Amino acid sequence: MVVNLSEQHSLVSNWVSELRDIELQTDRMRFRRNLERIGEAAAYEISKVLPFVNREVQTPLGVAAAKVLEHQPVLATILRAGLPLHQGLLNYFDKADNAFISAYRKHNKDGSFDISLDYISCPELEDRVLIISDPMLATGASLVKTIQFLKEEGHPKEIHVVTAVACTVGIEYVKREDPTVTIWCGDIDDELTAKGYIVPGLGDAGDLAFGVKIQM
Numbered sequence: 001m002v003v004n005l006s007e008q009h010s011l012v013s014n015w016v017s018e019l020r021d022i023e024l025q026t027d028r029m030r031f032r033r034n035l036e037r038i039g040e041a042a043a044y045e046i047s048k049v050l051p052f053v054n055r056e057v058q059t060p061l062g063v064a065a066a067k068v069l070e071h072q073p074v075l076a077t078i079l080r081a082g083l084p085l086h087q088g089l090l091n092y093f094d095k096a097d098n099a100f101i102s103a104y105r106k107h108n109k110d111g112s113f114d115i116s117l118d119y120i121s122c123p124e125l126e127d128r129v130l131i132i133s134d135p136m137l138a139t140g141a142s143l144v145k146t147i148q149f150l151k152e153e154g155h156p157k158e159i160h161v162v163t164a165v166a167c168t169v170g171i172e173y174v175k176r177e178d179p180t181v182t183i184w185c186g187d188i189d190d191e192l193t194a195k196g197y198i199v200p201g202l203g204d205a206g207d208l209a210f211g212v213k214i215q216m
C-alpha cells in the first residue's frame with residue numbers, strides 16, 4: 001500500500017514544498033526541521049494503524065480508561081539523509097528501539113552502481129513493527145538492499161517505509177521486493193534522471209541537510 005500524505009492538503013504538502021524550494025534550501029536548519037516535521041506527521045498517521053490496548057490510569061481524581069500503544073516499533077534509518085526524518089519519528093515513538101544502516105552508491109566504470117552496506121546497528125526485529133525512514137526513494141536500490149538485509153537479521157511483523165519524496169520507479173521496485181510493505185510518502189514524482197535523481201524532486205537531501213560531501 002502507498003499513502004501520499006500530501007493528497008489530503010495536510011501541512012505535509014506545505015513542508016514538502018518548502019523542502020523543494022531552491023531559495024528556502026539555503027536555510028539548512030529549516031530543511032532539517034521540515035524533514036523532522038514530516039517524520040512526526042508520519043509517526044502520527046502510522047500510529048493509527050498500530051494495535052492499542054486498554055489500560056486504566058490513576059489520575060489525582062479517579063481512574064480513567066485509556067488506550068495505549070501495545071508495543072513500540074523499531075525505527076530504522078539510512079545514513080545520512082535519514083537522520084532528521086528519523087528524529088521526527090523518534091520524537092513521537094519516543095521509547096522505540098533504533099537501527100542505523102549506512103548505504104551508499106558504489107559506482108562502477110561503466111556508469112552503473114551497486115549499493116554498498118557498511119555500518120549497521122540493529123536491535124531484535126523478531127515479530128516487531130519495523131519503520132524504515134529515508135527522505136528520498138529514487139531507484140529504490142538503497143531501500144531494497146536495506147530491507148533484504150534487515151529481513152536476514154529477523155522477521156519483522158510488518159514493515160513501514162517513510163519518505164519525503166518518492167519516485168514511482170522506486171515505489172514499484174519496493175512493491176516487487178515485498179508487496180506487504182506500506183510506503184508513507186510526503187509526495188510522489190514520476191521522473192528520474194540518468195544518474196538516479198528524482199525530477200522535480202528536491203536535489204540531494206543529504207547535502208542539503210548536512211553539506212556537500214566529497215566523493216569517496
Ligand SMILES: O=P(O)(O)OC[C@H]1O[C@H](OP(=O)(O)OP(=O)(O)O)[C@H](O)[C@@H]1O
Pocket residue numbers: 078079080081082103104105134135136137138139140141142143170196204205206207
Ligand atoms: O533510491 P536510491 O536510488 O537508492 O537513492 C536514494 C538514496 O540516495 C540518498 O542517499 P545518498 O546516497 O545521497 O547518501 P547521503 O544520505 O549520504 O546523501 C537517499 O537518502 C537514499 O538513501
Ligand SMILES: O=c1cc[nH]c(=O)[nH]1
Pocket residue numbers: 081136138196197198199201202203204205206
Ligand atoms: O533525487 C535524489 C535521489 C537520490 N538521493 C537524493 O538525495 N536525491
Ligand SMILES: [Mg+2]
Pocket residue numbers: 081204205206207
Ligand atoms: Mg546524498
